[in-house]
Amino acid sequence: MISVQTQDFDMAAEYQALLANTDGTSNSSDGAVVTFVGLVRDYNQGNHVEGLTLEHYPGMTEKALEDIVVAAQSKWPLGKVRVIHRIGKLALSDQIVFVGVTSKHREAAFEATQFIMDFLKNKAPFWKKEVTNIGERWVEAEDKDVKAQQRWDKA
């Protein structure tokens, strides 16, 4: 399940939702839950960051995230998958992104969470514009993110 939204998300509520089946009963077949939250950091690419704005490509964003989740589901036996990405103006320490994955065992849940983040970083059409101590600037894409995604080509 995928959401692209301006409003914040509640980590605890998302965790509880991952543990429940759609009919409200407890999801007792999965023994592992892995969650990741990405936050706005105060320093990036050599400068102090005061906040940022996230732009996206409405329509394509949801489609790209969906494709990434489907690819993860075909690679690992996953239970539930939840991806939330925020857009608009964000302040320091604000939550940006949530990925939550359940599985029978931890290996699949750990790996699928990393896989989803690595592909999201390179394939989902979001762009960050930072407010820094030297003014506003668009964040540059980084080679390390490309490398992080490419490791799954061999896996």
Added chain:
Amino acid sequence: MIKVLFFAQLREQLNCAELTINLAEDTRFTAVSTLEQLRTELALTDDNWQSCLQTGKLLMAVNQTIVDGNQVLKDGDEVAFFPPVTGG
């Protein structure tokens, strides 16, 4: 008609978020059949468009899927040009 969208710093540099082009009737574009040909023709607009659109780093999408320049365009397509993504 095709819709052409620009995002992030590219949108700001071009001061343009969206264009509508009639491939069959706009004389500038009647010879355009692929995405790369569209990019080349748009780059001829002026020096600014030339420098913004000719960078090798630009990503291109047709109907919300990233594709390469060989993609053949058809009426009704939604085309987008944008810089490498930086979400997450």
